[in-house]
Amino acid sequence: MTDSTLLVADDHPLFRAALIQVLHERFPQFRTLEAASAQTLGAALKEHPEIELVLLDLAMPGARGFSSLLHVRGEYPEIPVVVISSNEHPRVIRRAQQFGAAGFIPKSSSADDMAAAIQNVLDGDLSFPHTDAETSQADADLAARLAQLTPQQFRVLMCLADGLLNKQIAHELGLAENTVKVHVTAILKKLECYSRTQAAVLVKSLEPESGV
Structure with a gap:
């Protein structure tokens, strides 16, 4: 075992x-x-x-x-x-x-x-330091939209955020270029984004306000 x-x-x-x-x-x-x-x-x-x-x-x-x-x-x-x-x-x-x-x-x-x-x-519990920071509806909405992505779509999104073209993403992930195009279309729809640039900006919002 x-x-x-x-x-x-x-x-x-x-x-x-x-x-x-x-x-x-x-x-x-x-x-x-x-x-x-x-x-x-x-x-x-x-x-x-x-x-x-x-x-x-x-x-x-x-x-x-x-x-x-x-x-x-x-x-x-x-x-x-x-x-x-x-x-x-x-x-x-x-x-x-x-x-x-x-x-x-x-x-x-x-x-x-x-x-x-x-x-x-x-033991199945949560463990966080005490914080007075309020929850963010924007973060909740972002998490809900990202949760709709399949694991492969999430990987494609990270490549989009790095500015890679479909051909480069296909090479990076070992996919056919047409498959990448299908994923990109689905990603933009699920994230309610109108362009690759908008999706990249959304990913950038995942970065903390100050360095980690």
């Missing part, structure tokens, strides 16, 4: 190593896996169905703000995600919650606090 696994997705090797050390000490019953980019995060989730929790940094190569969180929640809704970030702004914490995270851990947290938050989420 495959061991239960925790996935640490963070592009900073030193922090990743420190967090994994905490996991080994506090949660020895779990295996740990690492990912350092949005691409390796997706590959790990696809290859390891035994993953029970993702610890996710927002600022990784290939990610745009909350895009990785939304992608994981859309493709693997049964796997809880805890955002771990150096950006502790109340608005960032609130947006993580609205976009489907099960918890938020500031990177400045002590090992004890990190372990407690992780245990809460593993």
